[in-house]
Structure formats: structure tokens, C-alpha cells
Amino acid sequence: MIEWTRNLGAKTLQSLGKLGRATLFLLRVLAGLPGLARRPLLVVAEIYSVGVLSLLIIVVSGLFVGMVLGLQGYNTLVDFGAEESLGTLVALSLTRELGPVVTALLFAGRAGSALSAEIGLMKATEQLSSMEMMAVDPERRVIGPRFLAGVIAMPLLAAIFTFLGIIGAYGIGTNLLGVDAGAFWSQMQGSVSFYEDVLNGVIKSLVFGVVASWIAVFEGYDCMPTSEGVSRATTRTVVHTSLAVLGLDFILTALMFG
Amino acid sequence: MAIDSAAESSDVLVDIRGLHYSRGNKKIFDGVDIQIRRGRVTAIMGPSGTGKTTLLRLIGGQLRPHAGRIVVDGQDVHKLSRAGLFRLRRRMGLLFQSGALFTDLTCFENVAFPLREHTTLPESLIRNLVLMKLQAVGLRGARDLYPSQLSGGMARRVALARAIALDPTMVLYDEPFSGQDPISMGVLVQLIRLLNDALGLTSVVVSHDVDETAAISDMIYVISDGKVVGEGTPQALRETDSEWVRQFMSALPDGPVPFHYPAPSYRSELLGEAGPGA
């Protein structure tokens, strides 16, 4: 029992220390970001690997999530004779919740893990260290562009996901289930607010972008410089990002729509 | 070793005084004094695990000593601001044991990296400079290859070209010979000496390959158990009366450094009298 308590204490201290390191790290990275304005190409290259390479999974998942929402929503709504509201149901769930959240989860699996692994391997093979010895700050040269690329890519990915989801639901709803196309769009426009729903969704995905990129680059930068350390960091990135996104989503939802 | 400060600034590039460093409970350096003179090849030797790489990281300011000071070109490395340290590092090249090339860049881009980061030279000039450095290490033809396509020796030569890209005052070599076949080893040995003399560099070679290192160095420090146990020219060290240094320089299997890691008596362990294996 004493042993157990001691372990718990040690674990707590360790986690607190890590949180502190992560916060200081984030502040240093943020402080270095303005310097990137002189070298936008660095960020463009990272947006390619973080954003463009995630497009496929985002497009496919977006369409399918939308189609499933269309089917399920229709089956529920038709019982109340309210199948015209399908557009509203789909658009609200996608803009407010599913778009930002599912995109962030997919981002963690596709781009976050890749970021952690890449940075971890650069550390393990002394590339970061050699950069430091060349008087180049890896936090500015390596971490900064990747972090910024993640923050930029996330809202764009979420917007694409949401839009394609609505298209998917529209396709299923009007072609397969016979919902009137005009009613689909007009009902949707009638109840989706730009500021309250669309913009809040964008804010959510921006927050998720910061958190997911932060976790990914920090885990990579902080990992043990061994192959095992890198693999653990990659796993931690996916797990921590998913938990953080779901937890934050609750808080943000309570703040925005509560 | 009484060098007055005037001579110090002119002749000694790196001055290490009373260096103490420990990792956990293990003392790595316990009062080390080393002077590295300008224009010379200085070797720092010792058995594996004596913290030779650590020493290079201390000189480069990546680690902080627990006591003592390291002065490079008149500047105390560990009292510099971050910007000052970065300015100093531009004049140092460090060749990592693994080469530490950027795996996502070609050889050309690897060598161009420090130039692009620290200068605003036009592309044509960068190209000329990079080709010149690659020519110096004999790998101009390999410029479009990626590090994964290079042999270990070639990767180290590219890393060397990168280390001298900014024309540093000093190049630090971390185990440049380990794990090399005889040919690439010979190439590297030659290169270090040649570059040192042709570019007027100061070279610090950390190694445990006695013969190769002795062949090119002007001055050797032998470190063991956190202390300098021998210093002098290669010739002087070979003729030293220190038993330990002789064992190291002549690669004798047994001597003051025992063949066996400290352990309880073999006999008692075999008979299962004690120990965790019982």
C-alpha cells in the first residue's frame, strides 16, 4: 500500500514536471514564430506533409460520416414526419461537433503521430543536436514550422470535412431517401447560424489544431532518443491528443452553446 | 603550466580548467585541464565510456559543467548569452559520430544548410561554395544522393563538408574513425590533417583508435577515470613511463585496466554460494 502511494506520488510529480516542460516549450515555440514570417516556404513544406497528405483520409471520412448521418437522421426524423429537417440535423451536428472533433482525431492519427515520429527520429539520430551545434535553434527551425502548419491545417481540414459531410448527407438524403432538395437546403439555412454554429466550429478546430500540434511536436521533442522512445512518443501523441480533444470539446461546447 | 594571459589569447584557442562534470552519481570529469592550441590537431583519447563525447558537448556549450570553466577564443562558453553562444558556435564545426546528416535533404542541401541559415548569399554563390566543400571531401559527384544512399564513411565526409561550410575556426571530431573500413578510415585520417593545414583550422579529435589518431595529431591528451593521465606528443606518450598510458597506447589486453569488470569471485558464483543467480 505504501509502495502504491509512493508510486502514485512519483507519477504525479513526473506528470506535473512534464506539463511544466511542455508549457515552457510551447512558450518558446510561440516566441519563435514571428521569425518564420521571413521564411514562409518552411511552413509551406510542412503544410504539405501535415495538411495535404491528410486530405485523403479527411475527404473519405467526411463523405462517409455525412452519409451515415443522413441515413440515421432520416430514419429517426421520418417517424415524426420531420424528414425535411434532415439538412438542419446534419449541418448542425457537423459544424458544431463532428467536423472539428472527428477531424482532430483523424489528424492525431495521421499527422500528429507522423510529426512525433519524425521529430523523435531526428532527435535519436542527433540531427537536432547537430543543428544546435551549427548555431541553428531547432525549436525555431524544426518545431516552429511544424507547429504552425498544424494550426493552419486543422481548421481547413475541418471545414473540408464538414462541407463534404453535408454533401454526403445531401446525396443520400435526396437521391436515395427522397428528401426534397430545396427543403434540405432551406431548412438548413433557416436554422444554422453563421456566428453561433459555423464560426464556433472554426474556433473549436483552431483550438484543437493548437493542442494537437503542441502535443505532437512536444512528444517528439521530449522523447527518449531511442527507437523504443520514439514508438512510445508516437503512441502517447495519439492517446493524449484524443483525450485532450474530447475533454476540451466538452468544455468548449459548454462555453459556446451552454 | 604557467601561460600568461597574453600568450593565452594568442596561442591557446580552447582552455579548459578544473573541469568537473558528473552524470548521476558517476563522475565523468574530475578536475580536467586541457589546452588546445591554434592550428594544431589535438587528440583526446581514452577508453570507451570516459566521456570523450561529453567533453565535446561541454566545449560546444550543449552541456554545463558542474565546476571549472571552458574558455574558447577568450570567451567563457558557459557564461555567454544564448545569442553569444550561437555566434560562437558558428565558428565551430562538430562532426558527430553518426554524421547526423538531415535525412530528408540531399548531400548538397545538407552542406548548403548552414549557409542558407546563416547567410543571405545568392543561390549561385551558395552553389559554388557547396561544390567547393564537397570537392574538398571528394564527394562532389554524390551531391544529389540522400544520406540513406551513402556508406558510413561517405556520410561522415559529407558531414565534414557541412561542418566546414561556414569556414569555422575549429572543428571537433567525435570518434571519426570508429566503425570504418580501412580504406575510408585512411581517407578520413588524411582529410583531417589536410583540412587542418590547408584551411588553417584547429582540430580536436576525440577517438580511441590509437594508431590513426597518433599518426595525425600534434598533441595527445589521454583521459581515464575523469582525469588526464597523460599528455604530450604521440612520440612522447609512446615512451612514457606511465604503465596505464603504455597499456592504452600499445593496446595490451591486461594491465592497470583489468580485463574483467569488477565482479565477485568467479569460483564462488559458479558454486552458487551467493548472488542473485543462486
Place this chain on the structure above:
Amino acid sequence: MYVSRTAELWVGLFVLAGIASLFALAMKVSNIAAFQSADGYEIVARFQNIGGLTERAPVTLGGVQIGRVKSIELDQQTFQARVILAIAPDYNNLPEDTSASILTSGLLGEQYVGLEPGGMDATLSDGDEIMLTQSALVLEKIISQFLYQTASE
């Protein structure tokens, strides 16, 4: 750092697709495209009871949406609901004796304001008030009325 042309192109395409999606969400999915309070004009209608009418609910004439409910407030003197309707600038020829009623789309659908044109030549303009209004049907009232009538018969 060298960035290949194709990568640059892809990133450009990606950013464009993202912004286009956002734009589509704004214009096609949400109501931002619909009438802003800045353009068009406002008319006032008073109702005894607005039922479940909410802000941003559609205003229709003959089933065609021509505006939106801008705001709803309670008139402290008359204790009537004062509903301000924002009408799109295209529909600037509504007769002065137009009447407004609060209707429900379907049995359980959302509530909206339906306008019924009158026959006068003068038209409503900014700030005018609709005189003829019909409150929302409150289901409980109708049911109790119905029960009361059947009981008395």
C-alpha cells in the same frame, strides 16, 4: 529549404479547398447569405401571443421567404409582443394593409411569420407597422376550446 513545385501547388490547392469549404459553409449552409439587417428595411408587427417564434425565423409571403425576424421584444405598455421583421430590399412594394400571422410549418415544424398582402396602393416602408396581425395558435388553447365546446353541446 527547397520545396518542390508540386508540393507548393498542392498546398495552394489545399488552402483554397479549405477556404472554399468555409465559404460554402457560410453561404450555403448557414444563414449569413440571407438578409442582413443592414440592407432591406424593417417593419413592426404586434402580436398578442407569438407562441414559439424565435429570432431569425423566416418571414414569407405566399410561401416565398422574403425576410427574417430580426428581434422580438415585449411592449411594456400594452403587454404585446413587438416583432421586428427585416424584409429584403427587393420586396419594397408590400401594400399598407398587409396582414401578418404566425404559422407553423407542419404539425411540429418551426414557426414563421406569414404575410398576407392587402389591396391598398400605398406601400409599407421602413419603420411602418402592420396593423392586422393574428397570433400564434397555441395548441393547448385550441384543445381546451374544443373540449369546452363539445362539452357544452
